[in-house]
Amino acid sequence: MNQALRIAQYGCGKMAVYTMRYVYEKGAEIVAAFDVNPAVIGKDIGEVMGCGRKGVKIEDAKHADRILKETKPDACIITTMSLMSDVEDAFKVCAENGVNAISTCEEAFFPWNSSPGITRELDEIARKTGCTLCGAGYQDVFWGNLITTLAGATHRITKIRGKSSYNVEDYGIALAKAHGAGLSLEDFEKEIASADNISESARQQLIEKGEFAPSFMWNVNGWLCSQLGLTIVHQIQKCVPQTYDKDLKSETLQMTVPAGYATGMSAIVITETEEGITLETECIGKVYAPEEFDQNDWTIEGEPNTQVVIDRPATVELTCATVVNRLPELIDAPSGYTTTEKMGVNRYKVKPLHEYVKTK
C-alpha cells in the first residue's frame, strides 16, 4: 500500500493517548475519533494526546455510523471496555461499514468461548462487508505468542502454567472491591468465589445466552488451544483469595487489610484437552506487599521444562504498541471475526505501517 493508513479511534481514554500517538509516529493518521463522555466530546484529539491540535474533533459515538461512512478509515481501534457485550455496538458499526476493527477489550481476544452468539453475528456481518474484526493487546504477546513460540521449541507438552499479577492499588476502588480485597476469607467465599460454583451445564447455558463473565484467562486458554491445535474437553474458572502474613495498608480502599484477610484474588482457569495437555493459568490482582511487583511467569512442562519470566512489564505501552503494530496484519487478514492466533506473530514495524500492507 502506498498511502498512509487512515485510522479511527473509538474510545478516547487512557489507552487512546498511547494508541493515537503511536499511530502518528508510525506514519499513519487519525481521521475520526469517538467517545460517549461529554467531558471529551467536542475536544480536539490533540488535547487528549497532550500535544498540539490535530484538527480531528472527538465526536459523540452515536454519530459513528455517519462519520465512518464519510471518512472510510482503513481500520478502527476500539478501546472502550472489557466485555463483548460492552464493545458489541462499536464492532457492529465498524463491521456494517466494512471498516476493519481491533479492540483492547480483553474478552475480544478470543470471544468464541465466552460470547459465541455476539461473535458469530459480528463474524457474519464482517464476512459480508469484507472486513476483519479482532481483539489484541498485552495478552496477544505475553499470554499468547510468547508462550506458543516457546512451545515450538518443546518436544512434548504435558502442562502449561501461566501466572500474571497486577496491583489493584493501580486502579480504582471498584476493581479492588471486585477482587474481594479487604474481605475476610468467609466473606470472600460468599461474595466472590461462589459465583463460579456452578455446574458445567449451567455455565454453558450462560455462555450461550451471552451472560457469562469470563475472567481474562478464560479467553486466553481458548486462544492458546486454538493456536496449538488442541481440542478442549473441560474448562473451569475459580476465584481463590490471596492473603499476606502481615497487615497491609490500601490507599485505594482507605483501609488496612488485616493479616490473613483477602488482599485480592487469583482468577484461575483450568483447561483439559483431548490431547492430554492441561492449561492452568491465573491472573492475580491484589494489594501488593512492599516487596511485590508485576510479573508474568509461565512454565511449559514436558520434555523439556521451560520457564519464562518477565518482570515489571509496561503493560499499557505493550498493549498499545501491540494493537498499532497489528494494524497491517488486521487489514490483510481474512474477512470475519478473525482472532489473532490465525494472523501469525505480530512483527515490529520499523517502517510506516502502510508499507507492511500487502493486499491493498
Added chain:
Amino acid sequence: MNQALRIAQYGCGKMAVYTMRYVYEKGAEIVAAFDVNPAVIGKDIGEVMGCGRKGVKIEDAKHADRILKETKPDACIITTMSLMSDVEDAFKVCAENGVNAISTCEEAFFPWNSSPGITRELDEIARKTGCTLCGAGYQDVFWGNLITTLAGATHRITKIRGKSSYNVEDYGIALAKAHGAGLSLEDFEKEIASADNISESARQQLIEKGEFAPSFMWNVNGWLCSQLGLTIVHQIQKCVPQTYDKDLKSETLQMTVPAGYATGMSAIVITETEEGITLETECIGKVYAPEEFDQNDWTIEGEPNTQVVIDRPATVELTCATVVNRLPELIDAPSGYTTTEKMGVNRYKVKPLHEYVKTK
C-alpha cells in the same frame, strides 16, 4: 501429506540421540543415517538411541550420495559440527539430491553474513533441485523468535541487548581452552582477544574468502536484523575475559583458576543499523562459580523497555525439538538456502509431523 515423513540423520553423536527419538515420537521415521566415526559406522541406530533395533544401519558418510539417491528421504537432519566449512559437504550432497536439509550447525543459522560464498553456492544448487536448506536449533527460538515476538509488542526500539551463558565445565578441554579459561588477563589478551583486533576491511576479506570464524551471536545478529527489516552499517565482535573474585576449581582444566584470572570469556557482537537500532549480544562461556547457572537474558530498550529471562534452559532438548518441529516448515519453504526468519515462528506439533506439510 498423508504419509509418515522419511528422515535421514547425518552425524550420529549426542544431538542425534534426541533428534532421532523425537522423529519417531512425532510419527515419522529414520530411513538413513551417516557418520564418519568408525566407532559408530555399522551400528544400528537403535544402539545409538539407546533403544531396540530399528533396522537402520549407520553408514559411512562417503556413501551418502548413493544412499540418498536410493532412499529419497523427505529431509535430512545434519548434526555434525559448528562451521559452514565443516557442514558444506553434508549440505551439498543433500542439495544435489534434492533433499531438504536442516542443521544444528551454529553458523548455518544465518551464514549469509559470515560465509556468503559457500551459502550462495548451496543456495544455487538447492534452487535448481527444488529443495530447502537451513540452520535451526536453540538460537532459532531463544535468540531469535522469542526476541522478535517481544519486539512486536514494542513501539520504538533503540537497542536490543542479549546475554546467554553456559558452563565450559560441561564440555571438553578444547572448548575451555578456546575460551581462555585459566589464562592471566595478559595472556588472554595475547592468545584470545587479539584475533578480533582487525580492521573492518580485513574482516570483510576473511568473510569473502570463507575464512572468518564467527562467534555464535555474529550470525544471530544477522538473523535478527533480517527479521526486523534492519540494514546493517557496522558489525564487530570482540572477546572479553570473565573473572571471578575467588579462586575457582576447574575439573575440565584440572587446575584452580586464580581469582582475577580469566574463567572464560564473553564473545560480544555489536551491530549498528541504518535505522538507528543497536544490537549488543553476547555469549558467555566460563567456569561457573557455585552460585551461577545457565541463563538467557534479553532486554529490548525503547518504548517501553522489556526484559525476558529464561533460567536453566534445557538447551539440548530445546535444540533438538526445535529442529524436528521445523521439519514440516522446511519441506514447505521456498527452495534455496532459506534461513528460518523467512519461515515464520516454529509451531508446536501435537499431531504427526506429516499432517503439517501443506505442499506435498
